[in-house]
Structures are given as structure tokens and as C-alpha cells.
Amino acid sequence: MLTRITGGEIIDPANGRAGIGDVWIEDEKIVDPPQSGQADRVFDASGCILMAGAIDIHSHIGGGNVNTARLLLPEQHKAHLPRPDATPLSNAGWSTFQTGCLYAKMGFTTVIEPAMPPGSALHTHLELADIPIIDKGALAILGNDDFLLSMIRDNASSQAIDDYVTWTVASSRALGVKVINAGGSMAFRENVRTFSFDDVVPSYGITSRQIVKTLQASVNRLGIPHPLHVHCNNLGVPGAPDTAAETMSAAEGLPLHLAHLQFYGYAKEGKRDFASAAAQLAHVVNTTPEVTIDVGQVMFGQTVTISSDEMRQFFARVSASPRKSVIYDWDGNGGGIVPYRYRPDYYGAVQWAIGLELFLLIDDPWRVFFTTDHPNGAPFTAYPELFELLMSRDRRAEVIAELPRSAMKHSTLPTLAREYTFEEIAIMTRAAPARLLGFADRGHLGAGALADVAVYRRDASIAKMLGSAALVFKNGDLVVKDGEITHYRWGKALRVNPPVEATMKRRLDEYHQSRYGLSLDWFDFPDSAIHREQPFGEVPCRT
Amino acid sequence: MAVAWIGNREASLEQAVEQAASLLKASRCPVFTLDTDIHGTRAAIALAEQVGGAYDVAGGEVMARETALYTDKGGIFADASETRRRADVIVVVGSLPDYAWPLIAELAETVPDLSPSNIRRFFVIGDVDNLPPNSGTATNLSCGSSGLGATLAALRAKFAKRKTAAPVENFDQFAAALAESRFPVFLFSGKGCDLLEMEMLQGLVSDLNLKSRASALHLPASESGWGSMFASGWMTGFPPRTGFGSGHPEYDRWRFDVARMIEAGEADVHVWVAGRPDAPAPSHAGPSLIALAKTPEAVPGAAVTIAVGTPGIDHDAVVFTYRTGTFRTVDATEPSEAPAAASILRSIAEVITPGVPLPC
Ligand SMILES: [Zn+2]
Numbered sequence: 001m002l003t004r005i006t007g008g009e010i011i012d013p014a015n016g017r018a019g020i021g022d023v024w025i026e027d028e029k030i031v032d033p034p035q036s037g038q039a040d041r042v043f044d045a046s047g048c049i050l051m052a053g054a055i056d057i058h059s060h061i062g063g064g065n066v067n068t069a070r071l072l073l074p075e076q077h078k079a080h081l082p083r084p085d086a087t088p089l090s091n092a093g094w095s096t097f098q099t100g101c102l103y104a105k106m107g108f109t110t111v112i113e114p115a116m117p118p119g120s121a122l123h124t125h126l127e128l129a130d131i132p133i134i135d136k137g138a139l140a141i142l143g144n145d146d147f148l149l150s151m152i153r154d155n156a157s158s159q160a161i162d163d164y165v166t167w168t169v170a171s172s173r174a175l176g177v178k179v180i181n182a183g184g185s186m187a188f189r190e191n192v193r194t195f196s197f198d199d200v201v202p203s204y205g206i207t208s209r210q211i212v213k214t215l216q217a218s219v220n221r222l223g224i225p226h227p228l229h230v231h232c233n234n235l236g237v238p239g240a241p242d243t244a245a246e247t248m249s250a251a252e253g254l255p256l257h258l259a260h261l262q263f264y265g266y267a268k269e270g271k272r273d274f275a276s277a278a279a280q281l282a283h284v285v286n287t288t289p290e291v292t293i294d295v296g297q298v299m300f301g302q303t304v305t306i307s308s309d310e311m312r313q314f315f316a317r318v319s320a321s322p323r324k325s326v327i328y329d330w331d332g333n334g335g336g337i338v339p340y341r342y343r344p345d346y347y348g349a350v351q352w353a354i355g356l357e358l359f360l361l362i363d364d365p366w367r368v369f370f371t372t373d374h375p376n377g378a379p380f381t382a383y384p385e386l387f388e389l390l391m392s393r394d395r396r397a398e399v400i401a402e403l404p405r406s407a408m409k410h411s412t413l414p415t416l417a418r419e420y421t422f423e424e425i426a427i428m429t430r431a432a433p434a435r436l437l438g439f440a441d442r443g444h445l446g447a448g449a450l451a452d453v454a455v456y457r458r459d460a461s462i463a464k465m466l467g468s469a470a471l472v473f474k475n476g477d478l479v480v481k482d483g484e485i486t487h488y489r490w491g492k493a494l495r496v497n498p499p500v501e502a503t504m505k506r507r508l509d510e511y512h513q514s515r516y517g518l519s520l521d522w523f524d525f526p527d528s529a530i531h532r533e534q535p536f537g538e539v540p541c542r543t
Numbered sequence: 544m545a546v547a548w549i550g551n552r553e554a555s556l557e558q559a560v561e562q563a564a565s566l567l568k569a570s571r572c573p574v575f576t577l578d579t580d581i582h583g584t585r586a587a588i589a590l591a592e593q594v595g596g597a598y599d600v601a602g603g604e605v606m607a608r609e610t611a612l613y614t615d616k617g618g619i620f621a622d623a624s625e626t627r628r629r630a631d632v633i634v635v636v637g638s639l640p641d642y643a644w645p646l647i648a649e650l651a652e653t654v655p656d657l658s659p660s661n662i663r664r665f666f667v668i669g670d671v672d673n674l675p676p677n678s679g680t681a682t683n684l685s686c687g688s689s690g691l692g693a694t695l696a697a698l699r700a701k702f703a704k705r706k707t708a709a710p711v712e713n714f715d716q717f718a719a720a721l722a723e724s725r726f727p728v729f730l731f732s733g734k735g736c737d738l739l740e741m742e743m744l745q746g747l748v749s750d751l752n753l754k755s756r757a758s759a760l761h762l763p764a765s766e767s768g769w770g771s772m773f774a775s776g777w778m779t780g781f782p783p784r785t786g787f788g789s790g791h792p793e794y795d796r797w798r799f800d801v802a803r804m805i806e807a808g809e810a811d812v813h814v815w816v817a818g819r820p821d822a823p824a825p826s827h828a829g830p831s832l833i834a835l836a837k838t839p840e841a842v843p844g845a846a847v848t849i850a851v852g853t854p855g856i857d858h859d860a861v862v863f864t865y866r867t868g869t870f871r872t873v874d875a876t877e878p879s880e881a882p883a884a885a886s887i888l889r890s891i892a893e894v895i896t897p898g899v900p901l902p903c
Pocket of ligand 1: 058060260376
């Protein structure tokens with residue numbers, strides 16, 4: 001079937017295209033205008049902006065920790081029940097079904113779950129498979145596992161490290177690798193209560209830095225497109241900017257991605273030992289071209305923090321609101337779920353400002369990514385409002401006027417005049433994520449790309465415009481019309497699939513037999529376990 | 544061999560599916576009881592939404608209190624792997640599910656490999672009979688004849704250097720073991736603890752964590768129930784005891800207690816999904832029973848019986864296992880033609896709303 005979307009303003013920075021024009025879709029893909037000029041269906045997009053479907057690189061949408069958060073807070077998702085819908089379970093608050101629908105309505109067509117424990121990968125993928133419409137992907141967590149830390153301690157060869165990373169990524173069907181407070185969970189199990197980049201993990205005698213550097217090098221050697229995704233030590237701690245800066249300077253010319261940089265932006269300065277260090281961090285990012293970051297913007301309101309940084313979540317328990325939390329001493333990273341309310345008080349206002357400063361002070365939209373670290377800084381449903389803050393300095397001024405002046409004194413935000421353009425939004429949420437994750441088939445509107453297209457009707461309110469798309473196509477299938485879901489389709493989980501080395505598999509089987517009393521089969525699964533047609537799609541590694 | 548019955552009469556699978564669908568269509572208040580694998584659960588919850596029903600797991604009372612520990616308070620939890628690899632002190636708190644016995648035996652036979660301590664000591668709060676005979680010597684901690692909760696409260700008070708009403712037997716031994724311990728783990732289950740006892744235990748674990756590390760291993764009374772709880776969480780946002788009567792999911796552990804709804808005469812159709820051959824069939828006079836069960840004959844009193852396979856025996860399955868604290872796949876050990884519950888549930892849904900497949 002041939003589809004023509006006509007008369008819209010096309011913003012496709014990956015192909016250098018900007019201006020009124022047509023987009024043609026044949027079945028699943030975007031095609032050049034056919035010679036016949038005859039379409040089977042035509043959509044009038046005059047008065048609209050057309051972009052590729054958006055890609056979210058870091059959003060906690062599924063897996064054991066997310067599910068525990070649901071269990072911990074049944075009262076929370078009662079609050080935002082939308083009206084009944086025609087699509088099954090789409091009005092189930094905070095369900096996988098609603099997640100897919102809400103993302104699609106905003107024109108997002110691919111979302112990455114950034115924290116999959118390899119040991120419970122099947123759980124993560126079962127959840128991802130129940131998220132309708134969009135494509136997904138997940139990053140496998142390494143760096144607090146005995147097998148890797150022992151190898152580093154014992155000076156294992158690069159080949160052995162690579163074989164292990166390969167097995168982990170392949171068996172967990174991951175798109176890449178994430179390290180979370182490298183060594184920190186292991187140290188916390190031995191009752192270490194503060195842990196920085198050059199601190200040593202007890203029993204292993206290796207530093208957090210060594211773990212990060214080992215994984216960064218391995219991911220790079222293996223040609224996994226997405227660079228090592230790092231959640232630094234000292235998240236949320238005043239003084240963390242130094243840790244984040246040290247981590248960035250440790251990139252040493254190889255690609256490295258730092259997650260939710262906002263949470264490391266707290267300078268130990270001012271009367272309250274809490275001030276914005278965003279300008280300092282933005283400078284480091286601007287002068288370290290091999291580094292990319294996502295922001296993890298804080299927005300005011302109730303949320304729940306979900307993290308595999310067990311040490312940090314353990315200490316966050318005291319500020320839980322409501323007063324309950326779960327801490328997991330699980331094999332590997334473990335984690336914690338702590339509900340939290342961001343209030344527009346001094347601290348909340350500084351956090352909110354830091355995120356926006358990072359967006360506005362980092363010059364290159366190809367290296368700063370649009371996230372709230374859903375749901376840690378805010379639920380992803382706050383995206384439309386955040387787009388508006390980035391694109392309108394007037395809107396920022398309105399919010400700033402309501403916040404404590406003392407907080408704004410410790411931030412450069414009130415002085416920043418920059419407004420994001422649609423072109424920059426399209427880079428940050430489409431073209432750059434595709435490049436960062438190794439997707440050639442999306443993030444742009446060139447011929448041959450998947451027909452993931454978002455059409456937004458221009459409106460005085462940016463939040464309204466970008467929050468509720470006029471039309472969304474996923475793989476050429478019309479899935480949203482006038483902000484409403486038209487029907488379900490089932491996307492794929494995107495993964496890399498490097499070949500596993502047989503010797504490593506045998507070694508791991510022996511290890512699991514002796515340490516867990518279980519064969520390696522317990523930690524792997526066939527694709528058929530997912531019960532969807534073609535649950536996975538492959539992204540090639542660099543050769 | 545017969546695979547379906549309407550009442551006591553053998554029927555074709557199609558007839559039984561039609562009959563189940565028409566009962567559900569006419570129902571004002573259908574309820575579901577689940578004792579099945581993950582895909583059976585997914586299909587059942589999706590069907591419950593379609594017909595505006597409520598669902599619970601078999602043995603819902605015990606799981607409701609295990610769930611309440613999380614919804615009301617939370618806690619600090621270890622998994623079985625970390626327990627095996629790191630715990631140098633094991634405290635068994637109250638009665639544990641039978642499935643946990645091999646784990647306890649294994650813990651007794653091994654020492655933690657990730658801990659600087661290379662021994663494992665055992666303590667028991669409650670009945671020592673909870674330990675299998677080969678699990679080594681365990682020291683009993685008790686507060687005279689008072690129950691688990693009183694002993695846990697007394698331990699908490701002792702560690703906080705507060706006065707206690709009654710002494711805790713062997714406390715000094717326990718205190719000495721904890722002082723040396725790098726990672727003590729308390730094993731508990733909703734089978735042996737009520738909600739207050741589980742909360743008291745978590746209070747103790749939390750106190751211990753002020754200065755050193757300690758954790759608790761939750762061994763759910765029902766593995767299949769806990770697996771269903773997970774699926775329910777991601778599908779609806781809520782644990783079981785959720786109902787769709789108002790068009791969207793609502794969680795209420797009293798209102799949607801399916802056993803209560805049957806007892807009180809609120810439910811008019813009861814869908815029982817059970818793949819285990821030893822699952823006890825419901826016997827109630829009230830609602831029409833649709834039984835999807837591993838059975839060679841009609842379930843007594845059922846309006847419709849459809850024979851389904853046992854997950855992991857007749858067909859491949861995805862199940863929750865306490866052993867890793869997550870899901871695993873189990874290949875069919877005796878593959879058969881017996882259909883999976885999920886496929887029957889989907890067929891019923893297809894009759895109720897043709898052309899609108901369940902999302903699971
Ligand atoms: Zn995150």
C-alpha cells in the first residue's frame with residue numbers, strides 16, 4: 001500500500017531536509033515519491049510539522065524493579081485513570097499497555113529500558129513484549145557481578161572479558177551494556193557506605209574506575225554500537241560533580257555515555273551545601289567530544305525512584321514519600337525502589353534548574369539526550385511540558401517566578417535565553433538517538449527508513465502540540481489519529497546478537513553449577529518463551 | 544479421550560468453549576481463580592478485562608498478606624542466590640513452604656563463597672520442626688510460649704538495648720553470631736507469618752542495617768501465585784484481587800477476594816484455571832463453574848470442564864521460581880496434545896468478541 005502525507009513542514013536533520021513537502025510510505029518503509037504520483041491513501045498535513053518517530057534512550061519501562069514499584073504503590077496509579085478506551089488494558093494505570101499507548105500518542109516509536117539485570121532478562125522481555133505499538137530495547141547491567149570482578153582482579157585477557165560480555169549481551173537479548181555505580185553494590189554488601197570512582201571494592205582489590213574502563217574498552221572492541229552506558233558513583237550526593245567530571249575525563253578518547261547527569265549536578269556550596277554545578281559539568285561535556293549524556297530532568301510532583309544503585313537507594317529510604325521502600329540485595333547489582341515527591345522548595349528548585357541548565361548550556365544537540373530518567377526525575381508523561389520549557393524562555397520565566405529566589409541565585413538558569421528550535425528537538429529526540437544506538441533504519445525520514453512518522457499540528461501551546469500527535473505511523477501502520485490510539489500492533493525488542501564462544505559457555509556453566517548449584521539453562525531462554533511473533537529485531541555490530 | 548464436558552456430558556472442545564463463552568457473556572459478575580503459569584495468567588487477566596471480571600490466585604488469602612507487606616511497608620530483601628553465596632548466618636522465621644526444603648539442605652551443605660566468613664550458622668525462630676533433618680544444628684530462639692511476633696519484637700528490643708518483658712532463649716549466642724556475621728539472612732514466608740510478624744521482621748532487619756548489613760529472603764507461599772502477581776502487576780498496575788467491573792482495573796484486597804465474592808453470592812460465574820493435577824477443585828453451590836483443569840473427567844459440579852495441560856509437563860512453560868527470584872522456562876517433560884490454558888482462554892474470548900483478539 002502506498003501512502004502520501006502531504007503539505008506538512010518536514011524536519012529531518014539527518015538528511016538535511018527542512019521545509020514543506022511530502023512523505024511517501026510503501027508498506028513498512030519510507031520511499032521516494034513514485035513516478036505515478038498515485039497514492040492509495042492521502043493524509044493532509046498542512047499546518048503540521050512532520051518528524052521521524054521519536055526515540056527515548058533511557059526510560060525505566062519494564063522489568064523486575066519497575067514491577068516492584070507498581071506493587072509498592074497501588075494507590076499512586078489510581079490517580080490518573082484516563083477514560084475507558086477501545087484498546088484492551090490501555091487504561092490500566094502504569095501498565096505495560098498504557099506505557100505503549102502514552103508513548104505513541106506523543107509520537108515516540110522506540111523506547112530503551114536502560115537497566116536489565118541479565119539474570120532476570122526473561123522477566124524484562126516478557127514485560128517489554130506486552131508494551132504495544134512501539135519498539136523497545138534493553139541494556140544489560142554488568143559491573144557488580146562476581147564473575148567480571150574476579151576476572152578483572154585476576155588480570156583476565158581482553159579476549160576472556162569480551163567473551164563474557166558477549167555471552168551476557170547475547171543471552172539477555174540486550175542492545176548494549178550499562179554499568180551502575182560500578183563495584184558499589186558489591187562494596188555495599190560488605191557494608192561499605194560511601195564509594196567513589198577510585199575507591200576499591202573489598203575482596204577484589206579493584207577500583208570502580210577499572211571496572212568502567214574494562215567494560216568501556218570491551219564494548220568498543222566488540223563493535224556494540226551503543227557506547228558503555230554509565231551510571232556514575234555518588235548519584236545525588238552533594239559533591240558528585242567531581243565524580244561525574246572524573247568519569248568523563250576517564251573516557252580518554254573512546255565513546256562513553258553518562259546517564260541522567262542532572263543527578264550529579266549538586267555542588268557542595270552555599271548555605272545549604274546544595275547548589276547548581278551545571279555550568280561546570282556542561283563545560284566538561286562541551287570540551288569532551290567523545291562523551292554523550294542524557295539529562296534526567298526533574299519535574300515537580302509525585303514519582304517513584306527505581307534504581308539498581310542499591311547503595312544510593314538504601315540511603316534514600318529516609319526521604320521516602322510515602323514512607324515505604326524496597327531494597328534488593330539481589331545477585332549482582334540489586335537495587336531499590338523509593339517513592340519521592342519533588343517539591344518546588346529550595347532543593348527541588350535547584351534540581352529542576354540544573355537539568356534545564358544542562359540542556360541549555362551543552363552546545364551540541366547531538367550529544368545531549370532528552371530524558372527524565374522516567375520515572376526517577378519525573379514520569380515520561382511530563383515530556384510535553386519539558387519540551388515547552390526548552391523551547392520557550394517565557395514559559396521558563398513563568399515557572400522561575402514561582403520558585404524560591406534563593407534557589408535561583410545558585411543557578412545560571414534565569415540568565416539563559418536559549419530556546420530550542422524544532423530542528424534541535426528533532427536532532428535530540430530522533431537523529432542523535434538513532435546514531436547513538438546504531439539504528440540505521442529509524443530516526444530519519446529518508447527513503448529506506450522504517451515508516452515511523454510523527455505529525456504534529458501547530459499550536460500556540462508547544463506542550464499541547466507535542467503531547468498529542470495528529471498522526472503517528474509505526475512501520476507504516478497508522479496507530480494514532482488526533483491524539484487517540486486507533487489500534488494495537490506489536491513491536492520488537494531490538495538487540496545485538498554477537499556470536500557466543502563455546503569455551504566461555506562451558507566455563508560459565510561450571511561456574512553456575514558450583515556457585516549457584518544451577519545449570520546455565522536457568523539463566524537463558526528460547527525466543528519462543530515470549531509468545532509473540534518475532535519478538536526480537538537485530539541491530540548489527542560494527543565490523 | 545474426552546477433553547471437554549458440559550455438566551457431566553462429554554462435549555466437543557468447540558461446544559465447551561461456546562458454552563463457557565455464553566455463560567461469561569450473560570454473567571453480571573464473573574470471577575477468576577488462577578493457579579497457572581505466566582502465559583495462562585496473562586490470557587486469564589486479558590479475558591477478565593474483556594468480561595468485566597475480578598481475579599485472584601488460588602490460596603489468595605496467604606498471598607494477599609504477602610502482597611500487603613509490599614504495598615504497605617516494603618522492606619529489605621535478598622534472593623536465594625545471594626543467600627547461598629553470601630549468608631553466613633541463616634535465621635528461619637516460622638514455617639516455610641515445602642518447596643524450600645532442598646534450599647535449606649543446600650545451605651547447610653555449602654558455605655558462602657562471596658563472604659570472608661567460611662561458615663554458615665543456623666537459627667530458628669518458631670518451630671525447629673521447620674528444618675529438614677539434614678540441615679545441621681540450628682539454635683532455637685524463642686520467648687517462652689509466646690508466638691513469633693513476640694519473639695521478633697523482643698529481639699528488636701534487645702538489639703536496641705530496650706527492656707523486654709520476657710527473656711529470649713539463646714539470645715547471647717545469637718547476638719555473638721550477629722556481631723561476627725557479615726551478612727545474616729532471615730528466611731520467611733506468608734505461609735508461616737502473618738502481616739504483623741512479617742512487618743516486625745522487616746523492622747528488625749532495618750534496625751540491623753543501621754550499622755551492618757542484613758537481609759531477608761521471602762519465600763512466597765505459592766510460586767505460581769507469586770508469578771501471577773508479577774504478570775498482574777505489569778498488565779494492570781495492580782496485584783491480584785483486582786476487578787474490571789467499572790471498566791478499568793481496581794485493586795481492593797477485600798472487595799475482590801474471589802473466595803469471599805463466591806461465599807457472599809456476588810459472583811455468578813467462576814472460572815477456575817489450574818494446570819496442576821493435584822490442585823483441589825472448588826466445591827461451591829453458588830456460581831456456575833467453568834473449570835480449565837488437568838483432569839481425565841468432568842469436574843464435579845462444573846457447568847463446563849475443559850481439560851488442559853500441566854505447564855512444564857504437557858507443554859513448555861514460563862514459571863516463577865524462588866530459586867532465582869524470577870522467571871525461567873521449563874520444557875515439557877511429557878509433551879502431549881493437551882492444550883495450554885492460555886489457548887483455551889483465547890478461544891473463549893474469540894467467541895465473545897469475534898475479531899478482537901486478546902492482547903495476550
Ligand atoms: Zn535510569
